[in-house]
Amino acid sequence: MMGDKMRLDRSYFCQDVLTVSEDLLGKVLNMKIDGELKRYRIVETEAYCGLRDKASHAYLNKRTKRTDVMFKEGGVIYVYLIYGMYHCLNIVVNHLDVPQAILIRAVEPLDQGEIRLKKDIKTNGPGKLCKHLGIDMSYNQVDLTTSNSIYITDEGYKPEEIIKGKRINIDYAEEAIDFPWRFYIKGNRFVSKT
């Protein structure tokens, strides 16, 4: 079918986390909610690399019940609960046993009916994003390359300018604080912070 031609596949998600984090900007997240297809353009991401990144849940390949999904092959969704109250949507990338994931920090609603949502948004961020999209632990470990209810497509949109900067709220991560692993589309109003 048409949608599957543009759908990002396994080989795409098996690339390195920094490559995919930047390239995902402008791609479209498709979600079926109550039988209705909703579309959101990805406008802000952050890269987390298990091996050398103190900010990552899987730092030094730390494997727990929670981080286990990060060791899977790229293309799987990683959802976790942060501060006991908000969910965060991540995409696992790279090959089996290489724990890397991309935090989706902000999206732009593309459907007419969704535009009004922006009025509700005082501050943007990964927690509110999941609340708006109804993402909870039931999405954990879902495969973006095979699922019919959630997947990502390349519709040819190319961001004019991409900003790279330090990641947000990882003050505990020592030298990793300064890694320029946050990416966002310049000027997009849904980006959490500029």
Place this chain on the structure above:
DNA sequence: ATTGAGATTGACT
């Protein structure tokens, strides 16, 4: 068994 910290957010000083 208990404690402390965290990839967040909204309310408040």
Place this chain on the structure above:
DNA sequence: GTCAATCTCAATA
């Protein structure tokens, strides 16, 4: 700028 809400995990006992 500060603080608290409240779940998971690691360190401590």
